[in-house]
Amino acid sequence: MPNVTPTEDEVAGWFDRYSNWGRWGAEDLLGTLNHITPSMRAAAARTVEHGRSVSCAWDVRMNALDDGGRIQSQRMMLRTGLGYRDGGEEDVSPAGARAVDGHLGTASEIISMAFHGRPITHIDALSHIFWKGRMYNDVPSAYVTDRDGATVHDVRTVAGGIQARGVLLDVARAQGRDWLDPREPVFPEHLEAAERAQGVTVGPGDVLLVRTGEGARRTNGDWNPALNGSPGLHVACVPWLSERQVAVLGADCPQEVTPSGYENLKLPLHGIAMAAMGLWLIDNCQLEDLGATCAELDRWHFFFSLGPLRLTGATGSPVNPLALF
Amino acid sequence: MPNVTPTEDEVAGWFDRYSNWGRWGAEDLLGTLNHITPSMRAAAARTVEHGRSVSCAWDVRMNALDDGGRIQSQRMMLRTGLGYRDGGEEDVSPAGARAVDGHLGTASEIISMAFHGRPITHIDALSHIFWKGRMYNDVPSAYVTDRDGATVHDVRTVAGGIQARGVLLDVARAQGRDWLDPREPVFPEHLEAAERAQGVTVGPGDVLLVRTGEGARRTNGDWNPALNGSPGLHVACVPWLSERQVAVLGADCPQEVTPSGYENLKLPLHGIAMAAMGLWLIDNCQLEDLGATCAELDRWHFFFSLGPLRLTGATGSPVNPLALF
């Protein structure tokens, strides 16, 4: 597929052209997850050879800000291990104030996360994105309310998890580079070049992970989040993603190149992929470990397993996607 | 193994007898996860036949209390879908106040959880439990601080996930009952009776899930959380769990029978299993769907996959454990 940059009008027109509204019924919630069949899932599991598991998530830092400087995560301890004597007794505090009984003590906490921010690894539910006030399959945006959150398209659609064949396209490695530049777009030709270099082909029902090297740049390179802007897929990849019948798209960045390159279109890939196609996205994957493992084994597909939290009314979930070889 | 109830002194003595401190080195963090080898992991994956995935988690209710009446979970919307017109424009709010650009809108939220409470499905990290002021492998409880949380034994020990053979022992079903009574103990003989009834044997490196029917009682039965008390494994199961080399123990209750039956021992199974043996626990599993699937397929083992959130300093993580057949 050649590298052609569509015009703004063409992109706007793609919403209808690549829409899956009604394709799997008027009540469909799964979107592109319909591409994954049970037999694909079983076949993927049976390809496991080494029993080697790789996490595709970053550590969740606590009491931290996201890349945009907004509050992202907090940990507030409810019980600590401070003040216990060797007997497990705390003899100074007021009676009953410690969770101590006999020898036992416990520690616990509250965690809080605004998980959609960068760099927390998370899945976007189809309620996360609206286009002209509509979610996937023509659901009005007003179904995401202040009181109840997402009353349709919450993340529990994938309560049973996502298990499928995973494929890594390591675009940076295929080009012999450590990482792509901050605002560098990935076009279909780059994806296909990686396929050729790696000897793998993305097909129906695959979980596609794209590595730009953003993680390496973040940890080893010249990182300045204030610079704003990320490498990622150009919206020109929409037809390719549709044609290949990709079930889930993940990347080591928020998926798409930012800025988008279009004056009046912000996050057009998110808009068209999620709201029109019903394509599930996993943002901010940590693909450094996965890239290294794939290169070491010279094997670019694996069994992919993801268990999102079953958060009622949530527009997504923090996750720890696992690749098993 | 016969059903013998140990005395309080015997149980206290088990801490040293079944301790794994030093067994895998003075710096070991994995505890019983050392029982799982890569080849066991691969073999488990290759048993998948149907490509059928079952979640072992409950939905996380939001803005809810735990069974003890404490605040457990909150969802606070940062952006909703209210107020969008069809053009995606909100023409009334002050300029710049909405995350709208061209056609696109987004929804997002903060979620917060005191996940150790009941009924959230979660994994306990080895920093969750102290015995006489010590965690597994002789780490002082004071290493769980108010500022930094668990500075040792946080949940990131299992960042790479837990993937292994899973076995369900459906104790209630094996006895032809809908559920065990609220404070009814499960002894080794009950586990072995379920093994015989189901034709399965728990062995080294297995993730053992025990179903008491607590979930059915909660949703269909006569449920009163104020009644306090749960069915579960009696501490008499400790020698059995050690001998069978179980890697992970989960149940549809907080694992062990409460009250414990010992005047001066609170949660003795938690204390000895976690602090002495380094046994990882998954509390409050939802095993209704799993039990039904196992019964339908007459197959009581499966590929088990769990990806805990990589929460820095956390004493555990909310999870969605997956069973794949």
Place this chain on the structure above:
Amino acid sequence: MPNVTPTEDEVAGWFDRYSNWGRWGAEDLLGTLNHITPSMRAAAARTVEHGRSVSCAWDVRMNALDDGGRIQSQRMMLRTGLGYRDGGEEDVSPAGARAVDGHLGTASEIISMAFHGRPITHIDALSHIFWKGRMYNDVPSAYVTDRDGATVHDVRTVAGGIQARGVLLDVARAQGRDWLDPREPVFPEHLEAAERAQGVTVGPGDVLLVRTGEGARRTNGDWNPALNGSPGLHVACVPWLSERQVAVLGADCPQEVTPSGYENLKLPLHGIAMAAMGLWLIDNCQLEDLGATCAELDRWHFFFSLGPLRLTGATGSPVNPLALF
């Protein structure tokens, strides 16, 4: 003023009739606080005789629910006093993990509150209530956004505090009763009867506090929040409040009788008083101490002082209103 119950249509018509929109200018934010002049404020302060201060707030319970069963308040400790030795040293925790230097230690916390719920004592800012999508002085409700909160009419309008003459009308005491019944309305004639019994007259610029005995009923009586419904001012008091030029209205309940008695009007007093008149309300005052003090001194007016938190974008603030005699 006789006790006449207006029809639903009459009440709806009062919005325009008693509106203060434009009265103090198109940009006015103060509403009825315009009734308080500096000389009134100084005169009120100079009436202080005894130097006796009475709080009109309830204790804020922590980790508690509001009367509607929603999460209201949390306290999460950031630093505790656990684990200090007499020398102020904590010799077990990892280096640097405690806020200890030499002899000194500190304790601190995060507090969180959904303060509009009952029974937290709080002031409502004029952004708290909309009527037909408008706030006081014709401001669109959409100026209260998810990102920025109240961009107009936030509580900082009263950053300089409210200091004025306060008057308590103890309606329950004037009737020789411990408390009014749960859904019992207070009409203008009841307010005037209390004035006569107490020998005080409510006038321009007064902070009017109305005691129904709801606090005594809550602490000493037969309290069941699930019963839903509260005594309070009937919407028929609107003309009286307007005529007397009351600056602020507080009560030991959420001000107005609930249910309202009108099929299609919910909280009509809140709607008309706040959105039309710009009348500031203080909900859930604790008037047991104030009532007792007034009765003891046989003095029903006092110097009133309130310092709301200067919360940016907030639709109100938790407060501790003080009466000084």
Place this chain on the structure above:
Amino acid sequence: MPNVTPTEDEVAGWFDRYSNWGRWGAEDLLGTLNHITPSMRAAAARTVEHGRSVSCAWDVRMNALDDGGRIQSQRMMLRTGLGYRDGGEEDVSPAGARAVDGHLGTASEIISMAFHGRPITHIDALSHIFWKGRMYNDVPSAYVTDRDGATVHDVRTVAGGIQARGVLLDVARAQGRDWLDPREPVFPEHLEAAERAQGVTVGPGDVLLVRTGEGARRTNGDWNPALNGSPGLHVACVPWLSERQVAVLGADCPQEVTPSGYENLKLPLHGIAMAAMGLWLIDNCQLEDLGATCAELDRWHFFFSLGPLRLTGATGSPVNPLALF
């Protein structure tokens, strides 16, 4: 009182020398608030001439960090004004999802604060500071627990508010300077020079506010919070504060100069003033408006009123202190 810098040993010795433990009884919680009598309070109120009220608090910024880069405050909207039509109806959301009935709508939020950080204006309760593991009047630090917060010395000790004569010593203005330098200490001689310049004398039961110009420097000057360090009272002021019988000390900085100038003493003024003397502190006052008003009226005393939130178990409270002239 001459400017003499005590040695580290001398300062350590002052803990006992200036201690008020037992002075007002073994159970005393008030500490230096015992210096304020009702007649002083009434006299202070009666000095009000102009009815002019000045806030001594900063606006509480939301979703912001404190000067140390820690998460300080959040506002999470529960209900916004988005999506209302003119009739007050929202016709698109799922039924029952909006708090709309007839014409009425409401907005509300959760606010959360780690209020002890800078720059939130707050009062420190006597549970905020420990010295050798003890709070004021010999209370063990372990009485501040993770579960219950401050079980002794919580902020509710001042539930009735603090009302007294307030005095501003404007140290910067008395020296003809805009602000003191970042780590510049204030000695007793500077306080006395301000007294002479202003014609006012600090005496028993006064609320003393000290202006260093830190607020002007923050808003108009060369502000870099990372520079760490603040002007403020040198610990050498302890004898002076004791002798003058100051009831409450506030400042436009965290009270004392930082760093302290002593290698092994961190926050020695906080330690001795709070834990030994029981002196109540108000941190991070906004004294720009107060300084300007005092200068304009050439009057440096006023009626001071403060109503802390009655937060159960809290080690302090965010506040809005008011000065009335």
